[in-house]
């Protein structure tokens with residue numbers, strides 16, 4: 001099969017090769033999937049560049065997320081799943097068979113039904129972003145009636161956090177940095193969109209009401225705003241690391257009895273990931289998860305795809321194997 005792969009970490013243009021490799025066979029409990037769309041996430045280019053290195057065993061086919069059709073199943077998997085449209089999560093976690101190839105194999109639970117109305121591109125956008133959004137939002141229980149602040153509402157995680165929060169019955173305020181991103185966040189269903197560069201951004205959020213839960217992409221940059229708008233006993237959940245660690249204003253956090261939480265998808269318990277996968281597919285079936293603008297690249301142009309994602313393309317970068 002044709003696959004994009006790297007054997008060493010480094011710049012995309014230097015380390016990527018598109019080669020013929022033997023197609024993997026589905027082992028016990030696994031499915032073989034013909035990949036139709038392969039989603040690029042920051043975790044993929046950080047692993048490839050070495051910014052957040054992951055061990056490479058001979059070669060690494062990148063990309064955790066993808067979507068396609070089950071073509072074969074391994075021992076112990078229901079043969080009735082052959083032909084099923086699926087979206088994939090954590091395909092490359094501890095495995096060399098990422099989704100940037102014509103075929104991949106994953107444990108059967110990591111190939112989840114993709115409803116007919118959902119495109120392969122949307123399916124390939126879900127794994128890391130929507131599952132992270134789900135856990136950041138719902139790990140402590142239902143958020144119905146709560147006010148949720150989603151930092152960076154036009155980013156991939158931010159987008160699905162808005163949509164899942166609205167589906168869960170929360171009021172949602174989000175921050176963005178430009179009018180085009182504001183339009184995306186409004187389309188996703190945010191009740192209020194605030195430009196975080198406005199001098200009165202905190203006042204605008206506060207006027208919306210005290211925030212119960214913040215889902216935060218840039219804790220250091222936004223800590224003062226978060227503290228200014230979060231109610232006592234509220235929660236700030238952070239899922240991204242900035243180049244410099246923020247200073248922790250202990251007394252302010254203590255006085256407000258705040259809870260700070262940190263989430264990394266690779267360490268979320270399997271039961272929570274299974275729950276997230278089921279909820280996400282239910283939301284897809286209900287038509288309540290939507291695509292961000294898609295930037296498509298053929299497999300041969302995977303280096304350009306990674307460059308686009310690294311340069312902050314607005315929307316999802318998708319590779320078509």
Ligand SMILES: NC(=O)c1ccc[n+]([C@@H]2O[C@H](COP(=O)([O-])OP(=O)(O)OC[C@H]3O[C@@H](n4cnc5c(N)ncnc54)[C@H](OP(=O)(O)O)[C@@H]3O)[C@@H](O)[C@H]2O)c1
Nearest residue numbers: 042132151152154155156157177218221239240263264265
């Ligand atoms: N912990 C985990 O398990 C996990 C899972 C998924 C992603 N991540 C990490 O989370 C980050 C975002 O991932 P993604 O896939 O959502 O990336 P993305 O689609 O590129 O979105 C990033 C968003 O962050 C926004 N942003 C940056 N600085 C901001 C600030 N100071 N205030 C508000 N928004 C800000 C950007 O908007 P502007 O350009 O308008 O600022 C952009 O929309 C990456 O660092 C990724 O590695 C971690």
